[in-house]
């Protein structure tokens with residue numbers, strides 16, 4: 001069975017952010033992930049991990065001004081300096097928490113625009129080079145255009161082509177099965193084909209983005225398929241609980 005990481009941005013919202021670490025550990029998780037730690041001091045986050053003996057699977061590099069609508073900066077040539085500053089902002093969090101994998105968000109931009117595509121390639125290269133000496137892997141994630149209209153990286157195959165083309169030792173794919181099913185379908189075939197590129201997996205039911213025990217994807221089969229494919233990474237539980245978080249953990253208990 002894969003190793004599950006509770007997504008503390010979406011799950012355990014009944015608790016304040018830092019208390020979600022304690023609640024996740026109490027519920028039996030041994031790993032967590034979240035979108036952004038930047039509203040808290042690096043040491044405060046690290047202390048919650050240590051106190052609960054939790055591994056940290058992933059967080060995202062700063063995305064620009066999220067409340068104002070930014071969804072990353074990498075494909076935005078006019079925001080390059082902010083993008084570079086975002087790497088410096090993330091570093092103390094990476095170092096304090098011992099994180100080994102970060103997600104770089106692309107931003108809202110037209111994937112067909114040459115300037116955006118060039119900015120994105122170059123930003124991915126720069127972020128990977130920045131992270132490599134720290135032993136950190138960079139992951140990029142295709143996101144479906146219904147949840148995030150106008151998002152630059154909206155195609156799993158395009159992301160895989162870019163990763164193969166850049167051939168950077170610390171650049172991998174964040175394979176979110178929820179997005180893959182909405183964008184393309186054919187999740188198992190893509191999972192098998194892309195396994196050598198995959199650095200992180202995330203799951204949720206489709207279409208409601210709830211617990212992975214309902215609706216159109218057969219997660220018991222997909223979890224077993226991850227094992228059959230020899231996937232040794234984390235599976236991020238990036239879902240919004242349909243009710244209370246603890247009430248929806250039946251799929252996880254007993255694993």
Ligand SMILES: O=C(O)C(=O)[C@@H](O)CO
Pocket residue numbers: 035060103105141143176179202238
């Ligand atoms: O939305 C997702 O899916 C993610 O994994 C986030 O990191 C980006 O919003």
Ligand SMILES: [Mg+2]
Pocket residue numbers: 141176202238
């Ligand atoms: Mg995701």
